[in-house]
Amino acid sequence: MAKLEDMEEKQGIEDKEDVVEEGVHNYSTEEYYVAPTDPKVLQKLEWFQDQKLALMMHWGVYSQLGIVESWALSDADAEWSRNCIDWEVTGEEFKKQYFDLNKTFNPIRFQPEKWAEIAQEAGMKYFIFTTKHHDGFCMWDTKYSDYKITNEDCPFHTHRYADVCAHLFEAFRKKGIGIATYFSKADWHIDSYWNTKFEKGSYQNRGPSYNPSEYPEEWERFVQFTGNQIMELGTKYGKIDIMWFDAGWVCKQNNQDIRLGEVIDKIRKFQPGMLCADRTVGGAYENYVTPEQCVPDKPLNIPWESNITLGNSFAYSYEDDYKDPREIVNLLIDIVAKGGNLAINVAPQPDGRLPQKAICSLKGLGKWLKIYGDAIYGTRACKPYKKDGIAFTKKDDVVYAIQGFSDETDSVAKEVFIPYEGNVKEIRCFKTNKALEYNKKENGYMIHLPEYESDEAPYARVFSLI
Template sequence: MANDERGHQLSLGHIDTEEGERPELAEAALEARIEQGVHHSSAAEDYVWPTDQKVREKLEWFQDQKLALMIHWGPYAQLGVVESWALSDADADWSRTGIDWGVNAQEFKQQYFGLNKTFNPVRFQPEQWAELAAEAGIRYLVFTTKHHDGFCMWDSAYSDYKITAADCSYHANRYADICGHLFEAFRKKGIGIAAYFSKADWHNEHYWAKGYPRGDNTWRGPTYEPSEHPEQWEQFVQFTHNQIKELASQYGKLDMMWFDAGWVCEQAGQDIRLGEVIDQVRMWQPGMLCADRTVGGPYENYITPEQCVPSGPLGVPWESCITLGTSFSFAYEDTYKSPREVIHLLVDIVAKGGNLAINVGPQPDGRLPRGAVTTLRGMGEWLAVYGEAIYGTRVCAPYKAANLGFTRKGNTVYVLELFTDETKQVPDLVWIPYTGAVQKVTLLDTGEELVFTADTAGITVNVPGEQKGAAPISRAYKLVMNG
């Protein structure tokens, strides 16, 4: 799906269900929202612009940032399997392909939930992560405070299934409250903070509750029908609200809260009243963005395509979350995209008006994988030279044309010429299909002014200099407009 440019065309909107619909039917309807753990995105035409002026201002800030580091990390890293999803029997066909040690479903789930006892990332150094992120040109962090499995990477007062619990090997380490130390280290580098939070919690006794007809046959939703057991569901709602408020009140400034598990929503009969708690949170976190992904409405402040890039600009704030390796979670012997691949991906996304959240899964020992580190540093080297054409820009027609990406700031248009094959000869004449009144063209990296000719379809630029060695990741041109 990473190379599938379906983007917002995959949108599914809201799920309408008949009153009294059974959980089995709701489960089938929700299959349309998620394929093998990958969430489709909401339709741009259904986007609801926020009315809160501080939120609108924050959205402008968000659209300036362009590049995020997303991190999925938890006890599951020890096994190198997909995060959380293998706990769902309904998702076993795709999520348990790496479970090959001869256990049945119930044994596996017990083993998974017991991974907290051996999770001991003693080589975790938050300051080093933050230093690397700054070097890589990262502008905000999206960190999994809690995935669907319910394991909390902060010192929650509302759960014993957490990194600081006495039965977790890491609980006595000086960095044990991972969210607290990580958020602080990144803030010191001027990097924004987005707290990823799963609305589902498969460890919570009021979500996958015992004693209901579904028994141990797990799926993404609760083990009961919330409308038939409102008291049970309300206990889960209050638990969720308490954890959200805890993160937003005790862990410093949050620029965003990034809510996963889009099936937990009013349309599916699993309403946690997210808007109610976000309105409270914004009293002490004014302007904080909320990404209630795939749900739509006033609390999905930006759209989040996953493992894909839309085919064109969406006209609303959006962010593609895409893995640097092959998996969101850590996978042993994983392979990672090269700096060239990620920069080309970034240019494609930025030219269409979006942000890229590039995901890395840390190792169980607390280090970032060496292959990921190499690519992140390579990204930073490129952005140190060409970041002017990325950060703080907005869309500029024709957006993408062949191997050219276009961005704009005020009276300056940036054209990024991308070279996929490092063995190909770089041309000395470049045709740019931009028809604005161009006054001057310069190379972004050197400032050298270039000779160009214009016609009704665009401009042809003469780029002097002989190619030496491999073709670069890109060249970039500044087009200064008349007036």
């Protein structure tokens, strides 16, 4: 593992904005990982690696438009993010209309308890929610910004669930689901970050409108504002298991140090062991890494979580296509076999409901996990990880061999070769717990199974190697 000072020197030559391409983030590699030394944080990392499955949600004013979250505000990202938007050459009218979306955001069909019930039925173990995306709109009752869902210019502010984060976090905690607060370190609404008075005028990119080294007082205003909001979330909204920070270009290596570590250390006095995912930055406050819309080719030797959308985008998109349960199950198996967690993103509708097609996929995932969850939750990676169509996990002295089927028309053979070279005393069918006949081969075991009696291949079947 890298030492912190070595990692910072190495990363200092990089442009942190390059880690994001068309809104999709890259992820830190093992060489930049700094293992925590706090025993409580280490204990929490073990908890994290047990969970395996998270529900992630991007929800904000942008859901009304059905476009990518926040990114269309950045002039530097206009070419890819303003598709199908009627905007002027400068984009100024569009940006004004976007920032005014708070005046029409009124999700009166929002049901936090229903969301939590669906998450529980889907087998979710922790919940990552966008408290604030790059556009700066706050989904909690912050006292440091008027650009929030509880402000009087937002029609939802009179609703009993107006403080969205408070009600969501409580509803999910009651279901035994952990809480992670997504928070963008960039804020494109606050004038201490984006301001037309500087050289660039109205043209904006992902970073601040100015060089923090040249305008230290302006930057300090932003640092204080950001720290205050993070402290709010960490001290006034109940138990927080993870603080999940986006906008990795806001970092010390870009002369944009918000002194995040100081804030996290303060919060950990109230929230001992709380994890911090300062994604794409590396170092002591990126306790786990976050591949986005991808799965690493090989296992990582550090804690990690793939953030993958159930539909085609993180934000709500009208007439979106959703992954079916079979696809999600096999995605989860691939990730867990490589030692990671899956955070599956479901974007709520602008009216406050979850899309029905998304709910069906989640419930299908949960139905499989109710039977086979012990081969997923609480497991760790096990060599050979994934080979010849068989994925492996391990818990205590039991190795689970998981055979996935990508299509319902796949052939379900009566004999299955398990390429596992460890010693095995018996092999059982996980679902029935019945012992199976098998023969030891040079590089594994050949299992002999009863005739499969369905016309449709299962999502996956599991064998216990004892």
